[in-house]
Amino acid sequence: MRLIRHLTPEGPAFAALQTDGSLLALAGDPFTPAGLRLTGLVVSPGKRLAPVVPPAIFGIGLNYRAHAAEVGRPLPEYPMIFIKTANAVQNPGDPILLPRSRNASHEVDYECELAVVIGRTAKNVSRADALSYVFGYTAANDVSARDWQFKWGGGQFCQGKSFDTFCPLGPVLVTADELTDPGTLALSTKVNGEERQRSTTADLIFDVPTLIEFLSASRTLAPGTVILTGTPSGVGAAFSPPRFLQPGDTVVVELEKIGALENPVLAEPV
16 A cells, blocks of 8 residues: 555544545544554645654665765774664655754765564564564655764764654655565655756665574664665765755655655754
8 A cells, every 4th residue: 555644633543545546534543453444534734744643763874885985984894883863854845944943963964765664563583574673764864964973973873863854754655565566666856957867776785585694683672663775876965166055955765666755954043
């Protein structure tokens, strides 16, 4: 199924997107044994929300070969993990806010990524079984304040990765039974209509099963956990001079079989 999460008069709810564009209401919780069930009720779409409210967000740095090359780094021996806090999640269509308060950043960058959503409790999962723990996939923009990430963050990425609105997700969540091979998907980023990134997940250094095996080793991944699998070459920081996001920009991250995630860029109100 292709799932959306949207705002109804009763609150946030899931619906199944049909091929003709209509929506069928869903009842239940995707992360319980009973799961979601079709009600047969056609519903009008409300405000589109991020398709998941994750209990944790794990990011993977330097996970595309071409991206490692553009920043002059050797291929990592193990996945490079960082954390994005849950407050960073943003809805499709809602703005990415450039920090302008005490922790102001003027080097905010885009990163198109395939996001993996864990469907059931995972711990010490083998690579061979890893995909059976996936509920589905969505598109993500791992927005990053490069100044806080590399200059002022004390050697860790969390500050530069975790400002409010720095993790747009959507527009849909495609369940794993419909998207069976996450290893061959095209992905791209456009800023104001100009293509900046284009690659496929075949260029991943550590593929989705490897990441799940690695992250679940001696660590419990709760249902709903999101794994951001890394970004390809073409990030703004790699241009000469760098091309960071500015107020008034529009960023579109697109994933094959998932769709286009679009967000405007605004300065944070101060």
